Amino acid sequence: MCKPLIMVAPNGARRSKADHPALPVTPDEIAETAKACFAAGADALHLHVRDDDGAHSLDSGRYREAMTEVARAVPNMRLQITTEAVGIYSVAQQLTCLNEVAPNWASVSVREIARDPELASRVYATCADMGCEVQHILYDSDDIDLLQRWWADETVPAKQDSVLFVLGRYSAGQVSKPSDLNPFLVALPNAKNWMLCAFGPQEHACLVDGAGRGGNLRVGFENSLVSATGYQHANNAASVAALVTTLKRNKG
Template sequence: MPDPFIMVAPNGARRTKADHPALPVTLPEIVDTARTCFAAGAHGLHLHVREASGAHSLDAGRYRETLDELARAVPDMRLQITTEAVGLYSVAQQLDCLEQVRPGWASIAVRETARDMDLAPRVYAACADMGCDVQHILYDTDDIALVKDWQARGIIHPDQSSVLFVLGRYSPGQVSDPSDLAPFLAALPDAPDWMLCAFGPQEHACLIHAAKHGGNLRVGFENSLVDANGAPHANNAASVAALVHSLESASS
């Protein structure tokens, strides 16, 4: 089994410390989580920033400040920002965030970008112009069909081929199963660069299954707070460490 790239998604847009006291919200907490997760085996970090109130934010200033701090604290960790709307931000605001932050890597949900077809080509063109790698967030095979259509029409540029398959986000109780990966691979069998994340207690089982199929992995509190037995992970680094241990066991 090849060694997958492991990205930690430590907080997401919706969860709070009421969900888990170790969920990182403030800048110091995010930086400390990055350090411990990198030490545990994570190669990259999927970044969400929050307002002072704890609410999800696409504020460019907050992003730039956090990216700068992370670059100093974990210079060898690859950083990705989210453009997730969470029902709060328009495509125009998402585009403005990208243009102001100018990140090296960003995740973009095609179903969100499709809300404004006048701006959709500008989103991908802006990323291409600034040298920002795009990872398309795909929740189902309809999203895959949309990506294929936009690639054929030139809305998505040829080198913007990286995708994240998301399991369980819209299933009852946000529970995923390793078998949920099959429709994604059937719909996009030749994806050159794909990653998986999975909601619920079977998160790690889904990730191990993806690794066996050549996928990269995203793990962390954005997707699951608990292990397969329903016991909470102590923190994000504990989840990363447990995944790394499982990968080593599966490879031996």
């Protein structure tokens, strides 16, 4: 097994400190978490920022502040921003975020961009023009079918081929399992640059299985707070460290 790229998603758009006291919210907390996770074996960080009330935000100023803090704390860690709408932001606002932040790497949900077909090609062209790597967020085979149509009609440039397979949903009690990956690989059998994330106590089992099948991995409190035994991880770095230990054990 080749070493997969490990991305930590430390907070997401929905959880708060009421879910776990170690969930990072402020730029300083995110930077501290990034540093600890990098030391534990994470190669990249998936970044969400919050407004003054702790709610999900696509504000470019907040992004720049957080990105500066993370870069200062751990300059060798790759950084990906989210454009997730979470039912709050329009495609036009997502595009504005991309234009104003000009990130090197961004996650983009095809089903969210499909809400405004007239803007879809502009979103992906904007990313191509600024040299921003796009990771397409895919929740099911319908999303894959849409992305394949967009590749075919050049709404999405062919070189934008990075995808994230989401095993499960953001819902209470969600428990993903390794076999949830199968429909994605059947629907997109030629995927080369793919990553997966999973929910619940089998998060690491899903990720280890995916690594064995050639995937990269996203781990962290955005997707799961708990270990295989159902106990909460102390923090994001503890989850990363446990995953890295399991991957090394399996490789050996």
